[in-house]
Amino acid sequence: MATCQNCGRSISAARECSYCDGTFCPKHQLPENHGCNGVENWDVNGQWFDDDLSEG
Ligand SMILES: [Zn+2]
Numbered sequence: 591m592a593t594c595q596n597c598g599r600s601i602s603a604a605r606e607c608s609y610c611d612g613t614f615c616p617k618h619q620l621p622e623n624h625g626c627n628g629v630e631n632w633d634v635n636g637q638w639f640d641d642d643l644s645e646g
């Protein structure tokens with residue numbers, strides 16, 4: 591069981607941030623929601639968020 595590095599909650603399905611390699615809950619996965627330190631590498635032309643609906 592992983593733990594969200596932002597709120598400390600235990601999460602069954604951990605989500606790794608693509609920018610800082612941190613592990614977060616779905617609510618804090620977004621870089622803007624966990625004070626991501628990799629935001630400076632953001633690609634403004636690409637979509638950095640994944641939609642859960644794309645995977646089963
Ligand atoms: Zn969280």
Ligand SMILES: [Zn+2]
Nearest residue numbers: 607609610626
């Ligand atoms: Zn991050």
